[in-house]
Amino acid sequence: MRTAASARTGSGMSSTPTETKTALVIGAGLAGANIAERLAARGWQIEVVESADAPALGASGNPAGIVRPQLARDDALAARFSRACYTYLLHRLAELPECQWTACGVLQIARDNDHEALQQATVQELKLPPDYVQFLSRGCAEQMVGQPLSHGAWWFPQGGWLNPATLCTALLARFQNTVRCSFRTAVVRLSYDETRWTAYNADDQPVATAHHVVLANAHAANNLLEQALPLTVIRGQINYLPADALPPVGQVLCRNGYLTPAYDGYVSFGASFVNDDIDQALRPVEQTGNLQRLQEILPKADLDRHIFGSQPLMGRVALRTATPDRLPLIGGIPACTKKSARLATQANLMRLPGLYALLGLSARGIVWAPLAAEHLACLMNDEPSPLPADMANAIDAGRFLVKQLRRG
Numbered sequence: 001m002r003t004a005a006s007a008r009t010g011s012g013m014s015s016t017p018t019e020t021k022t023a024l025v026i027g028a029g030l031a032g033a034n035i036a037e038r039l040a041a042r043g044w045q046i047e048v049v050e051s052a053d054a055p056a057l058g059a060s061g062n063p064a065g066i067v068r069p070q071l072a073r074d075d076a077l078a079a080r081f082s083r084a085c086y087t088y089l090l091h092r093l094a095e096l097p098e099c100q101w102t103a104c105g106v107l108q109i110a111r112d113n114d115h116e117a118l119q120q121a122t123v124q125e126l127k128l129p130p131d132y133v134q135f136l137s138r139g140c141a142e143q144m145v146g147q148p149l150s151h152g153a154w155w156f157p158q159g160g161w162l163n164p165a166t167l168c169t170a171l172l173a174r175f176q177n178t179v180r181c182s183f184r185t186a187v188v189r190l191s192y193d194e195t196r197w198t199a200y201n202a203d204d205q206p207v208a209t210a211h212h213v214v215l216a217n218a219h220a221a222n223n224l225l226e227q228a229l230p231l232t233v234i235r236g237q238i239n240y241l242p243a244d245a246l247p248p249v250g251q252v253l254c255r256n257g258y259l260t261p262a263y264d265g266y267v268s269f270g271a272s273f274v275n276d277d278i279d280q281a282l283r284p285v286e287q288t289g290n291l292q293r294l295q296e297i298l299p300k301a302d303l304d305r306h307i308f309g310s311q312p313l314m315g316r317v318a319l320r321t322a323t324p325d326r327l328p329l330i331g332g333i334p335a336c337t338k339k340s341a342r343l344a345t346q347a348n349l350m351r352l353p354g355l356y357a358l359l360g361l362s363a364r365g366i367v368w369a370p371l372a373a374e375h376l377a378c379l380m381n382d383e384p385s386p387l388p389a390d391m392a393n394a395i396d397a398g399r400f401l402v403k404q405l406r407r408g
């Protein structure tokens with residue numbers, strides 16, 4: 001048996017006969033649930049192995065995440081990728097009525113006068129359809145929200161907020177005959193025996209075997225690889241307030257932070273960003289930061305007793321997994337190599353056979369994961385991807401190693 005590091009290398013595409021089609025997916029958050037569903041839709045047999053008691057208890061466990069695209073005046077690749085992902089997510093949500101989501105629209109309030117001018121110019125120049133994005137003057141935005149605001153805003157009428165756990169559950173339940181989930185099972189080691197991968201638990205007992213493995217376990221993926229992928233952790237805390245503590249708001253409001261409309265009697269707001277910090281305890285200092293971001297969103301809301309009071313609010317901490325260029329890592333995992341290779345390309349890079357990444361979803365996983373999973377399912381099933389080549393290369397799991405090899 002060989003480890004994930006020493007497995008024979010391949011092209012990154014599966015050489016397994018197509019009739020086999022088995023995959024082990026490690027992690028049942030947004031990444032794992034989306035890829036399990038996309039592969040099952042193609043007739044694959046899937047085993048999802050998750051260390052927690054249920055789906056979506058890690059980064060994907062916040063009660064409400066924001067559904068909106070990123071926009072950039074130059075419409076650079078990250079913005080185009082975000083647009084493709086957002087459009088695909090909206091299309092998928094129409095097929096998943098069990099997912100709890102509200103298309104209440106998202107208002108992204110400008111941070112200052114310069115940002116407001118940039119927002120306006122971006123909408124004018126990109127000429128995106130008004131059901132995708134509009135620029136609202138401060139007066140129009142205030143009229144919509146019914147509250148005083150600091151500046152004008154981008155308005156995403158089709159956006160909203162979504163409960164990620166219900167999305168993960170709906171995806172995992174869609175093909176019940178072919179997607180099997182094992183919870184309370186942490187994979188601590190992988191081995192490869194020429195045709196199949198086997199996952200082992202902490203007692204070194206095999207827990208699952210398959211021709212293909214997708215690492216969908218966020219930053220913990222590096223525990224299973226000899227050559228670490230360039231993944232970093234960003235701690236994020238959100239807090240909750242009883243809905244009657246704030247004026248009622250019908251849209252998601254974003255600025256430097258965000259505020260969701262009320263659900264189950266509470267609003268969510270946040271979030272903090274703390275690099276390289278894996279502690280998951282709630283912190284008063286991050287609660288204060290979240291309240292200050294909330295105050296910037298609703299300048300006239302009476303938050304002083306929460307900001308200056310000593311009462312801890314309810315909240316939740318989770319860890320985002322990011323990459324140095326803030327795009328995800330999707331595709332065949334590169335084989336361990338120490339040699340420099342000035343002619344290395346993403347196409348000729350050696351990959352571990354049948355071992356794939358769906359990682360680095362950062363603070364965008366709700367929006368990115370569905371299309372990232374569809375792209376990965378196409379790679380694994382030897383189909384053309386819906387993504388153009390520049391986007392596929394920009395998110396490829398081998399891109400950082402290619403740069404490193406070329407530098408020598």
Ligand SMILES: Cc1cc2nc3c(=O)[nH]c(=O)nc-3n(C[C@H](O)[C@H](O)[C@H](O)COP(=O)(O)OP(=O)(O)OC[C@H]3O[C@@H](n4cnc5c(N)ncnc54)[C@H](O)[C@@H]3O)c2cc1C
Pocket residue numbers: 026027028029030031032049050051052055056057058059060061062064065066067185186187188216217218220221235236237238270271272317318319320358359360361362363364365366367368
């Ligand atoms: C505070 C905060 C706010 C956010 N807001 C938004 C937002 O508004 N919009 C948006 O689009 N995105 C948002 N995100 C990002 C989004 O939530 C993440 O990108 C997404 O949840 C990542 O999903 P994942 O499946 O990669 O990771 P996770 O959900 O963390 O899933 C990984 C899973 O792998 C399991 N696991 C780990 N190791 C093992 C192992 N060895 N064996 C078995 N199982 C294992 C874990 O238990 C976990 O369930 C936010 C994130 C945070 C933290």
